[in-house]
Amino acid sequence: MGKNKANLYSKIYFLVKKIPKGRVATYGQIAALAGAPRAARIVGYALHVIPENSKIPWQRVINRQGIISTTCQTHPPTLQRDILISEGVEVINNKGVFQIDLKKYLWEPKFFRG
DNA sequence: AAGGTGACTAACA
DNA sequence: ATGTTAGCCACCT
Helix, strand or coil: CCCCHHHHHHHHHHHHHHCCCCCEEEHHHHHHHCCCCCCHHHHHHHHHCCCCCCCCCHHHEECCCCECCCCCCCCCHHHHHHHHHHCCCCCEEECCEEECCHHHHECCCCCCCC
């Protein structure tokens, strides 16, 4: 019944783990799948606070424009770009802005039954 | 307790 | 196309 922070964060982490290697998802997309379509910013924060040793593929979440938008010191844009490239995702360097073609790489989950 | 912040987004101009 | 604004909502001080 009660929806609470723990549930939301759990759902966010669960869903991010579902993003396949070589694909990316958007913050809003993860929020919507988690049942909180207006909570895109919370997804960003949830990824900001994951432990260093976490297996959560935080690098696969980018913004709606296909742009790497992290400002986190421990997870900087260059690191995110490098990991994504190593996973086979093309990252275009547009004057220091790292962009990904969502038409090509956006994760399109089949249906989630839960 | 109350206001500020931000790894967001859609809607405008 | 590029820039601005207004909603958003859990978390922080």
